[in-house]
Amino acid sequence: MQIEVLLTGIGGQGVQLCAKALAMAATADGRQAMLSARYGGEMRGGQTEASVVVADTGLRSLPILPSAGSAYVMHHQYWPPVRARLRSGAPVVLNTTVIGPPEDLDGASEFLTVGIPATAMAAEAGAPMAAGFVLLGAYASLTSVASIDSIVAAMTELVPAYRREHIQANEAAIRAGAAAIEAGAADLWVMAGR
Amino acid sequence: MTAALLQGSRAIADSAIAAGCRFFAGYPMLPFTDLLEAMSAKMPEVGGTCINADSEIEAVNMALGAGAAGARAATGSCGQGIALMQEAIAEAALNEVPMVVFNMARGQQDYWQATRGGGWGDYRTLTLAPKDVAEAVVHTQLLFHLADTYRAPVCLYGDYLVAHTHMSVDVAPIDFGPLPDKSWALDGTAGGTGHARQIWTWAMGRDDAPGPGPDVHWRRLAQKFATMGEAEARHESYRCGDAEWVVVSFGTAGPFIDYVVEELRADGQRVGSFRPVTLWPFPEAALLEAAGRARGVLVYEVNAGQMIDDVRLALRGQVPATFIGGVSIDSSGMRQGDLLTVAAIRSRVLDAIGVGAGERR
Amino acid sequence: MSNRSTEPDRGQEVRIEGARQVASSRADLQVSEDHHLCPGCGHPVAWRILLEVIQELSLAQRAIGVVGHGCYTNIVRMADIDFLQCLHGRAPAVATGVKRVQPQAAVFTLQGDGDMASEGLAEVLHAAARAEKITAIMLNNGVFGDTGGQMTAASVVGQRTKTSLEGRSPELHGYPVPVAELVASLPGAAYVARSAVNTAGGVAQTKRYLKRAFETQTSGAGFSLVEVLTMCPTGWFVPTAAGPGYLSDSMQPTYPTGPLKDSLRPA
Known part of the structure; x- marks a missing residue:
């Protein structure tokens, strides 16, 4: 059994970092993961997309996904190519501070959309740069793809030495996002039929 | 050991080190760069050397020198950088120095470059093309084994998807069986004994101990590549x-x-x-x-x-x-x-x- | 060859100094008196000095030579030490790989001016900049001797070669590259000197410089380079006996001999 998530945003929002934290957390939880990234040459402002596949055993996946069962949307600019590959009814967490209410997202009615004011919540938590982690906490809590504690541990490992002072705020952001969602409301392992 | 989520480049670096690779030299060029960075981070931990060379030509010749001196040595690049390395890859084939070349190509347009090469002489380069990160981990160790088995430069044909995709992998040493000894490698100790060693494409030897010369040496190489062609095809x-x-x-x-x-x-x-x-x-x-x-x-x-x-x-x-x-x-x-x-x-x-x-x- | 001892040389301990000095016309590490080169060539003189220095410093069982492409490549056929014959110009990079995995070895390159100044200038400069603990030796005769006397990057202004028949002209061909001075300008170079083998004094000078270069390497001080001016009467199109004089008249004004840098010297 395996689960796919497409993550999209614009460069600088931390999408790649969050995708890596999710894949590391799933691995630490004893599952297998594959992470593929696609982004432009620029570090900030361009298209950024990642995909994570998590399997309980025997992961078998392509690095460029033909379709996916969930999505994480930090920004709507590069949403159309993600939408085109999402299976109907897939849970989609989106950052409403930037995108607006879930119904504003094109094709929202085809999916199980869950809005989180991630940028606003990050600012409230005193970590305006950590909006991506708020949304990741929400995604993980909603879908049970990886445990919140493992995501916090992965984030702690990934933050470079010169940014250690952000770890506490990032953890607060992850936990705030997780708390904003009813845990397991769209448990993808259950939905996949386990 | 438990599985860790590793980027393909890092997994290859870990696998090379697990295979005993102790010398690496490279020149940055995407998507090969991550392997160079991973090697430069990991080599010091095992007492090995990784040199950020000042050209691909330097890098491949450094690897050739390290291979000639008996180390498991490797280099890598892609596209134009591999083009610059062709002369030395051919030289290593002709003077029989084992080394591994990691070609992290920018796609699949370098099949001819990998299989025909652009060096001179009657030589071939065994090339493994992994389908994903997990297979690249195995291929990396197999390549060091084959390089030593045949005393020849061998290549990995990877690409962006191999170099940059992350997978949960467990990198551990793989035993591919016994290898011929490396008494041919240069360490300097045989000087003045009448048995000093030579690595020379022309194989002419010394006046007191003549070598086979290019005609016999290159015919023997042709036979070796024919043997490899028979024995090493995989699918x-x-x-x-x-x-x-x-x-x-x-x-x-x-x-x-x-x-x-x-x-x-x-x-x-x-x-x-x-x-x-x-x-x-x-x-x-x-x-x-x-x-x-x-x-x-x-x-x-x-x-x-x-x-x-x-x-x-x-x-x-x-x-x-x-x-x-x-x-x-x-x-x-x-x-x-x-x-x-x-x-x-x-x-x-x-x-x-x-x-x-x-x-x- | 006939009088070569079958016993392994053990450096100073088994040498019979007096007998050797009188009877032998070759260095201990030399297996043949046939140098395979032209009459009047300066390279075999430099080879012999090099082999004597290796022996006298007790480096015979630590030496690894990395040799480029040129007439001097033939040293591989007459010297009993480990050799790797490598691509044209790339010896300093190859020697870097050798030295890094055999740090106890005395690793040297032997290259010509075509090999080092023309084809491989980048390799020698970067090896020097990295302070690689190797000794680079450039035999500079100002021509491609192996291919019959064409102009190299080190040919002096006015020098007649097969590709500068009227003499090297600054307008057409620019100016020669002073390798020793370039290398000496780099902080990673610990010892740099230039000598010539066209006189008895020059031979003694060359030997002192090469010794110092190897001592620099074994002391771990950094990169060392000795540029040795040698005769190529064939490539210069002068009579054999005129080689030494031609060297001092035409080359030495451009390439002054002497030590350029010595980091081992007490301050």
Whole structure:
């Protein structure tokens, strides 16, 4: 059994970092993961997309996904190519501070959309740069793809030495996002039929 | 050891070090750069050396020197950088210095470069093309073993998807069996004993101990490469047994073809997938065995049509081969473009086997 | 060859100094008196000095030579030490790989001016900049001797070669590259000197410089380079006996001999 998530945003929002934290957390939880990234040459402002596949055993996946069962949307600019590959009814967490209410997202009615004011919540938590982690906490809590504690541990490992002072705020952001969602409301392992 | 999520480049670096690689030199060039960075981070931990060289020419010659001095040595690059290294790769083949070249290509357009090479002389370079990160981990260690077995430079043909995809992998040393000794390697200790060693493409030896000379040496090398060609061809095939159509692809395209084959089988199409794991030696006999009774062979590669030459040679005119690949590079220039997607491949396969739009699911 | 001892040389301990000095016309590490080169060539003189220095510093069982492409490549056929014959110009990079995995070895390159100044200038400069603990030796005769006397990057202004028949002209061909001075300008170079083998004094000077270069390497001080001016009467199109004089008249004004840098010297 395996689960796919497409993550999209614009460069600088931390999408790649969050995708890596999710894949590391799933691995630490004893599952297998594959992470593929696609982004432009620029570090900030361009298209950024990642995909994570998590399997309980025997992961078998392509690095460029033909379709996916969930999505994480930090920004709507590069949403159309993600939408085109999402299976109907897939849970989609989106950052409403930037995108607006879930119904504003094109094709929202085809999916199980869950809005989180991630940028606003990050600012409230005193970590305006950590909006991506708020949304990741929400995604993980909603879908049970990886445990919140493992995501916090992965984030702690990934933050470079010169940014250690952000770890506490990032953890607060992850936990705030997780708390904003009813845990397991769209448990993808259950939905996949386990 | 438990699995860790590693980027392909880091997994290859760990695997090379697990195989005993203790010298690496490279010059940054995407998508090879991450392997150089990983090597420079990991080598000091095991007392090895990683040099950020000042050109690809320097890097490959450093690896050649380290290999000649007995170390398990490697270098790498892609595209133009590999082009600059060709002279030294040929030299290592001709003077029999083992080393591993990690070619993290910007797609699949360098099949000819990898299998024909641009150096001089009668030489071949054994080249493994992994389909994903997990296979690259195994191939990396196998390459060091084969380099030492044959005293020859050998190559990994990876790409962006191998270099940059992260997977949960468990990197541990793999034992491929016994190896010939390395008493030929230079360490300086034999000087003045009458038995000093030489590594020389012309193999002329010393006045008091003449070598075989270029004629005999190069004929022996030709025989060695012929032996490698016979012994080292590797392949993977999927559902070719009763296939009417066999799709041939290499490297990271392989799993995409397998995926499409699985989908089309569900629709009742008798298709199979064949992947040369070694690009040289090309698994000719295995392909003829897998596709000899098929109606046709379809060749999918993300370039203008390079491997199809080897496919046609292998099929000896017994089965027609049709090219269904093409040039496709994404906007970064670093990786394959949209032709490497399940939808595009599926459509090309169906076109080639004559399933009309109306009959498609 | 006939009088070569079958016993392994053990450096100073088994040498019979007096007998050797009188009877032997070759260095201990030399297996043949046939140098395979032209009469009047300066290279075999430099080879012999090099082999004597290796022996006298007790480096015979630590030495690894990395040799480029030129007439001097023939040293591989007449010297009993480990050799790696490598691509044209790339010896300093190859020697870097050798030295890094055999740090106890005395690693040297032997290259010509075509090899080092023309084809491989980048390799020698970067090896020096990295302070690689190797000794680079450039035999500079100002021509491609092996291919019959064409102009190299080190040919002096006015020098007649097969590709500068009227003499090297600054307008057409620019100016020669002073390798020793370039290398000496780099902080990673610990010892740099230039000598010549066209006189008895020059031979003694060359030997002192090469010794110092190897001592620099074995002391771990950094990169060392000795540029040795040698005769090529064939490539210069002068009579054999005129070689030494031609060297001092035409080359030495452009390439002054002497030590350029010595980091081992007490301050």
